[in-house]
Amino acid sequence: MGEPQVQTSKSSLDFSNEFYQNTPNSKLINQILKLNKSSKNPLLAMLYGSQKKQSDLDIFLIYDIPVEKKYFYKQL
Amino acid sequence: MIFLLKKNIFINNYDLNQIEINNFYFKLFNRDIEYTEPLLTGNYFFGDKKILKQSKDFLQNKNPEKEIYDYLGKRSIETFLQAENFYSSGKNDLFNKLAISGESLSSVKDKIFKNNFNFDSEIINKSLSILTYSLSYLASIKRYQNGERTITINQILNNPINDIEKQFFSLRDYFKSCSKGEKKLSFNKIDTYFNETKFLLRRNI
Numbered sequence: 001m002g003e004p005q006v007q008t009s010k011s012s013l014d015f016s017n018e019f020y021q022n023t024p025n026s027k028l029i030n031q032i033l034k035l036n037k038s039s040k041n042p043l044l045a046m047l048y049g050s051q052k053k054q055s056d057l058d059i060f061l062i063y064d065i066p067v068e069k070k071y072f073y074k075q076l
Numbered sequence: 077m078i079f080l081l082k083k084n085i086f087i088n089n090y091d092l093n094q095i096e097i098n099n100f101y102f103k104l105f106n107r108d109i110e111y112t113e114p115l116l117t118g119n120y121f122f123g124d125k126k127i128l129k130q131s132k133d134f135l136q137n138k139n140p141e142k143e144i145y146d147y148l149g150k151r152s153i154e155t156f157l158q159a160e161n162f163y164s165s166g167k168n169d170l171f172n173k174l175a176i177s178g179e180s181l182s183s184v185k186d187k188i189f190k191n192n193f194n195f196d197s198e199i200i201n202k203s204l205s206i207l208t209y210s211l212s213y214l215a216s217i218k219r220y221q222n223g224e225r226t227i228t229i230n231q232i233l234n235n236p237i238n239d240i241e242k243q244f245f246s247l248r249d250y251f252k253s254c255s256k257g258e259k260k261l262s263f264n265k266i267d268t269y270f271n272e273t274k275f276l277l278r279r280n281i
Contacts, residue, residue, distance in 0.1 A: 029122055032090065043097060044127045048118030056091045060114035062127060067081040067096040 032059065040065045097127075104131055106147040107140055107220065109212050109227065116228050140220040148220075149281045152213035155206050156277060162203030163266065169199055191264035196254070200261055204251035207273055211244040214280055240276050247273075 033041065042061040049058030085092040095103065095111065103111040115131050167188070174184045187193040216227045218238060236242045247269050253259040 032092065042094075042123055044123035044125075045121040046114045046118035046128070047121045048114040049091070056086070056089050058091045058093065058114070058118075059121065060111075060118060061092060061094045062097050062100050062123070063081060063094060064097050065081065067094050067099070068083045069099060 032061075104134060105141070106144045107135065107216065107227075108147070108151065109216055109229070110209070112226070113229060116226055117230070135226050137225075139225065144220065145217050148213045148217045152210045152217075152277060152281065155213065156210040156273060159203045159207035159210060160270065162199055162206060163270065166197045166200035166203055170195060170197055188263075191262065191267075194260035194262050196257070197261055200266065201251055201255050204247060204254070204266065204269065207269060208244060208248050208251070210273060210277070211240055211247065214276060215240045215244055218280070240280065243269075243272055243276060 044062040046060040236245045
């Protein structure tokens, strides 16, 4: 059985639901959320980079709340 | 009060790269490799799969617009300047360490201004990492102009097709080896990488 389809709106994801709590990654997800000190959950998270042991774990996160723009960006 | 998330968080072996969704769509439209790389090479972790699917569909099925070359060119210059800043900070940090450790003026002078000093520096490694971004933006312009729709770091590393990509390959190999402690940094080598990258930027943008 594949992963359940996650129905989301842009506003928030419910991380208390069964999908997030039962996934093997739920512990890591909770750690990330604590690291970020944000009450808002990401819309999407991707793992990338080498993902080797002893390497840092690269995680790409998209939010619908303001994120600092360090670099060149479109003036909205 | 508006809560502003940091763009990057690096803690406990987690390297978080974060973006607000409208800014993400802007970066996606411009095929910014910092953001296309996780989408094209990463593994879904959690969240809305629709965003991932739509984003990948866009990259794989739409031709790049011509205006992205302006964006990517500016990003390659911007990251070059950021790399220079980090390099300068790293040299200052190194000087401070040498001076504080009680080295003689003559020794400090030789180490900072002569090219045979080998050393480790996390800040200068970071500057070289950023310099690879400058080259990757430049490389991606050329590849998009040649009709490619999706570009990943591994595609460039596995088959460097021009001077820009060969420089990217060499620089990445150098700074990765230095980061792992397999090689030492040297001003001579670093200055050469900066000069060659500046030459490539001037010639190709």
